[in-house]
Every structure is written in structure tokens, then in C-alpha cells.
Amino acid sequence: MLIFRTKSIRQSFIFIIYFLLLSQYCFAQDSIINDVIKSKQSLVTIKGFKSSPSEHDDTGQYKMGSGVIISNNGIIVTNLHTIIDCNFINVKLHNDKIYSSEVLMTLPAFDISLIKIKASTPLIPIEFGDSNAISLGQDIINVSSSKLWQQTITGGIITGLGVSKQLDGQDIKGIEMIEVNLNLDEGDSGGPLLNKSGELIGMITAKDVTRSRKSYAIPSSKILLLYEYYQKSK
Incomplete structure (x- = not known):
């Protein structure tokens, strides 16, 4: 006669589920770190x-x-x-x-x-993300170049989005400015705002000196706009 210990089976099942979820989380975190490290080049x-x-x-x-x-x-x-x-x-x-x-x-x-x-060898360009697809609360990553925190990786979230609504009477869809909960130091301007895949979704440009952890970034769509214009004008 077989006797099943229901409580032990339930506990074992819960442990297995927890272990699998933890493994997936660790794998995801490792993937994010690897993508960010790659972008640092x-x-x-x-x-x-x-x-x-x-x-x-x-x-x-x-x-x-x-x-x-x-x-x-x-x-x-x-x-x-x-x-x-x-x-x-x-x-x-x-x-x-x-x-x-x-x-x-x-x-x-x-x-x-x-x-x-004019570098001696070809450089590694950043991969672009779609800044028009970002949303409030989205996780973001910054790599500092300040004297104090050089090459430090910092995480945060998008706390605000400035959106253009009209141009010449027409509704326009597009992000004009990104607000994030990051502190900036001297030397961070021009630095990257990355998504969790290590793609560029914005460029750090300013901080709110009256409030802690409130900074602003230019969306990557504006960078691409200038770059494409330059390519056509050559």
C-alpha cells in the first residue's frame, strides 16, 4: 500500500517552483549585466x-x-x-x-x-532602441562618466514623459523629453540612457538642481533624426 505525504509533496513542489523562478531571475539579471557591459565599449x-x-x-x-x-x-x-x-x-x-x-x-x-x-581601428557603435515605445515606470540604466562615479552602472525608472501633441494643427506622436529618477554629477551630461537590453533610448542632458533624483534625457529618436540628416547632407 502506497502512502503519500501530501504536505511533503506540496513543500517540495513549492521549492522546485521557487528554484526555477529564482534561476530564471538570475539568468535575466546576468543577461542585463552582459548587455550593459557590452554597451560600455x-x-x-x-x-x-x-x-x-x-x-x-x-x-x-x-x-x-x-x-x-x-x-x-x-x-x-x-x-x-x-x-x-x-x-x-x-x-x-x-x-x-x-x-x-x-x-x-x-x-x-x-x-x-x-x-x-579618426580612430586607428573601427569602433563599436551603440545599438539604438525605440524611444517612442518607452513608457512610465520602465526600468532604465545609466553608466556614469563623472570623476567620482566613473563607469558606475546605475538603475532607475522613467518618471515622466514630455510629449509633443500638435504641430501646425496636426496631432504628433513622439517623445520630446524623458524624466528619470537619477542623480547626475559633473561629467554625466551626454551619457547614455539604456533599456534593459543595453540599447540607447536617450541621452542624459540635465538635472533638476532643486530636487534629488530628478534628471532629464533627450530621446534617441532626436539623435537619429540629426544623424540621418547629417548622412543625407554629406
């Missing part, structure tokens, strides 16, 4: 100087920001306010190599600038 640090970098690099007389590689031939997107009024712009890659850069095109209305370096 496309991130750069930018220093802008009014005069020769050799004169001021040790004295702190420069503008500092971040940027994202968007093409393998060296085109990088960053904030316009990071490089404006600078006569020399240096770009530091993830492997610590430093290159001088030139300004290709700017979009002042959205504080975006395209710059280019």
Missing part, C-alpha cells in the same frame, strides 16, 4: 578646451562630459552645451585611448551635437 569621455589641452589639463580649466559612439567610423553624439565655445575637443575611449575630434553638426533646440574622431 560604445561610451566615451569628452573634454573641451578653449585653448591647447596641454596648457589646462592639469589645472581643471576644461568642460567635461560624456558621449556615445553611434557609427563605426568614429561619429559620436554628445550634448551641445558640453562642447560649445571649445576650440579643442578630446575624446577618451573605453580603452583609455585619446583622440582629438571635430564638430560635424549640431541641433541646438535639443542640445545635441555630432562630433567625429
Whole structure:
């Protein structure tokens, strides 16, 4: 005669389900981390100087920001306010190599600038995500380039979306600005706003100095708009 211990079976079943769910969660977390680590190869640090970098690099007389590689031939997107009024712009890659850069095109209305370096080998561009498909409460990731938190990975969520509703009397669908619950430090402007797949959905541009953990990003659709315009204008 077989005797089943119902309680033991139930506990064992619950444990198996819990173990499987935990395994799936750990696998998902590992996948996210791997995607973000891969995207770090496309991130750069930018220093802008009014005069020769050799004169001021040790004295702190420069503008500092971040940027994202968007093409393998060296085109990088960053904030316009990071490089404006600078006569020399240096770009530091993830492997610590430093290159001088030139300004290709700017979009002042959205504080975006395209710059280019002449690297010795093809670069790894970031993969773009669809910023028009993002939603409130969505998880986001930022990689800091500030002096204090350089290369630190930070998570947050989308807390607000600025949407254009009309243009010339027509309803327009599109994200104009992304609000996130991240703290920014000097040097973070121009840095990436990533989704959990490591895709670029925005570029960090400003923080609310009156409130903690409230910053803003330009949607990736605006970056693509400028990049495509530049490609057509060549």
C-alpha cells in the first residue's frame, strides 16, 4: 500500500517552483549585466578646451562630459552645451585611448551635437532602441562618466514623459523629453540612457538642481533624426 505525504509533496513542489523562478531571475539579471557591459565599449569621455589641452589639463580649466559612439567610423553624439565655445575637443575611449575630434553638426533646440574622431581601428557603435515605445515606470540604466562615479552602472525608472501633441494643427506622436529618477554629477551630461537590453533610448542632458533624483534625457529618436540628416547632407 502506497502512502503519500501530501504536505511533503506540496513543500517540495513549492521549492522546485521557487528554484526555477529564482534561476530564471538570475539568468535575466546576468543577461542585463552582459548587455550593459557590452554597451560600455560604445561610451566615451569628452573634454573641451578653449585653448591647447596641454596648457589646462592639469589645472581643471576644461568642460567635461560624456558621449556615445553611434557609427563605426568614429561619429559620436554628445550634448551641445558640453562642447560649445571649445576650440579643442578630446575624446577618451573605453580603452583609455585619446583622440582629438571635430564638430560635424549640431541641433541646438535639443542640445545635441555630432562630433567625429579618426580612430586607428573601427569602433563599436551603440545599438539604438525605440524611444517612442518607452513608457512610465520602465526600468532604465545609466553608466556614469563623472570623476567620482566613473563607469558606475546605475538603475532607475522613467518618471515622466514630455510629449509633443500638435504641430501646425496636426496631432504628433513622439517623445520630446524623458524624466528619470537619477542623480547626475559633473561629467554625466551626454551619457547614455539604456533599456534593459543595453540599447540607447536617450541621452542624459540635465538635472533638476532643486530636487534629488530628478534628471532629464533627450530621446534617441532626436539623435537619429540629426544623424540621418547629417548622412543625407554629406
